[in-house]
Amino acid sequence: MAQKGTIHSFFTPDPKKQRTTTTNQDETPTYSTHNTYPFPIRDLSPSITKELASLPARPGKPINDQPELDLVYFEPFIPSYLAKDLFRFLRSELPFYRVEYTVKRFGVETQIRTPRYTTVFGLDHTSLFDDDDPNIILDAKTRTWINTAEAYPRYSPRPIPQCLDALRKSTEAAAGCRFNFCLVNYYASGSDSISFHSDDERFLGPEPAIASFSLGAARDFLMKHKPAPPPPDGQTGPVFKQLKLPLASGDMILMKDKTQANWLHSIPKRAGKSTRYAGGRINITFRRAMVKGGTDNYYNYNVGNGPVFRWDDTAQEMKEWKPPSKDNPGPTVNTNLKPEQKEPDKTG
Numbered sequence: 001m002a003q004k005g006t007i008h009s010f011f012t013p014d015p016k017k018q019r020t021t022t023t024n025q026d027e028t029p030t031y032s033t034h035n036t037y038p039f040p041i042r043d044l045s046p047s048i049t050k051e052l053a054s055l056p057a058r059p060g061k062p063i064n065d066q067p068e069l070d071l072v073y074f075e076p077f078i079p080s081y082l083a084k085d086l087f088r089f090l091r092s093e094l095p096f097y098r099v100e101y102t103v104k105r106f107g108v109e110t111q112i113r114t115p116r117y118t119t120v121f122g123l124d125h126t127s128l129f130d131d132d133d134p135n136i137i138l139d140a141k142t143r144t145w146i147n148t149a150e151a152y153p154r155y156s157p158r159p160i161p162q163c164l165d166a167l168r169k170s171t172e173a174a175a176g177c178r179f180n181f182c183l184v185n186y187y188a189s190g191s192d193s194i195s196f197h198s199d200d201e202r203f204l205g206p207e208p209a210i211a212s213f214s215l216g217a218a219r220d221f222l223m224k225h226k227p228a229p230p231p232p233d234g235q236t237g238p239v240f241k242q243l244k245l246p247l248a249s250g251d252m253i254l255m256k257d258k259t260q261a262n263w264l265h266s267i268p269k270r271a272g273k274s275t276r277y278a279g280g281r282i283n284i285t286f287r288r289a290m291v292k293g294g295t296d297n298y299y300n301y302n303v304g305n306g307p308v309f310r311w312d313d314t315a316q317e318m319k320e321w322k323p324p325s326k327d328n329p330g331p332t333v334n335t336n337l338k339p340e341q342k343e344p345d346k347t348g
C-alpha cells in the first residue's frame, strides 16, 4: 500500500533535543494510498515505526478497585519526545471531518454537529482488505471477492494507513487483543468535547477491549458508573466513586471486560482561561467490530458526507480541504480522488 512521494521529510532536526525522532533528510517519504482516501497519507519513517514496535515505555497499572471497572493505565505508553512528534505528524497528515447528523429527541428531529473533528479507518471481522490490492475486499471466511457496493452500500471501508497501523500492532502486542478499527478524534481546543457515553454497541460483541491514546494537550477523562437499579427494600446498594484521570500526551487507557457495559466516560469542555488544557489534542482508539453494521455505524458518525478538513500549518488550524483543480493545483503528490469499486482480475 505504501507508495513513493515527492515532498520533503516531515521531521526537521532540533539540535537542542537529546533524543530525536528525526530521520535522515535524504530518506524519501512513502505514502499509504487508497481509492477512498481524499489524498495519500504519509507513512511514518522506518525509525519511528521501529520505535513504536518497542513500546510501551512503561508497563500498565491496573485500575479495578470498583465494581465492574477494569482498566489498565499506561502512563505513558509513548514517551513524550515521540508523542510530540506523532501528534504533529497525525494532525498534519490525516483527513478529518466535522460530522453533522440528526437525532429524534422527544419526537423532534434535532441537528447535531459533532463537537470535535473525527476520522476513522478499518473493516469489521467479516471482511478483509486484499493484501495485494487493498482496493479489493474479500470475505474473511471464504477469502473470495465481495462486491463492496452491495456489502457496504453507504460508505466504502478505508484500510488503516501505515502511520496508525504501526501503533495498532504495538497496542495489540501490549494489550493481548486484536483490533480492526481505528477512530481518531481531534479536539481543537478546550471547547471541543465528548459527552458521557459508553462504547457498548452490540456490534463490538460482549465485553469489548478498547485502547485509547492521548496525544497533545492534557485533558481530564471522567468516568462514572451507569445508573444502577435501586437495591431491594432495606438494603444498601454499592457506592461508586467518579474517576478523573488527567490524561497527558502519550498516555493510553485500556478499557476492558465489564467496563463498557457498566461505566460511562467523557472528555468535558475546558473552555476557561487556564492554559493547562490549551492547544489541540488527538485521541486514538483501537477497537474490534464484529459485524458489517459496525463498519457502517463508524463511517456514518466519524466520516459522514460533509467536507474534508486538513491541518493548515500557516493558519494553525483545520481548514476545509478541496481536491486539487486547474485553478488550485495543490501539492505535487499524486492524489487518488474518485472512490471507485475495482473488479478483481478474473484470471488471478
Ligand SMILES: O=C(O)CCC(=O)C(=O)O
Residues within 6 Å of the ligand: 183, 185, 194, 199, 212, 221, 265, 266, 267, 283, 285
Ligand atoms: O478523547 C478521549 O479520550 C475519549 C474518546 C472517546 O471516548 C470515544 O471516541 O469514544
Ligand SMILES: [Fe+2]
Residues within 6 Å of the ligand: 197, 198, 199, 265
Ligand atoms: Fe468512548
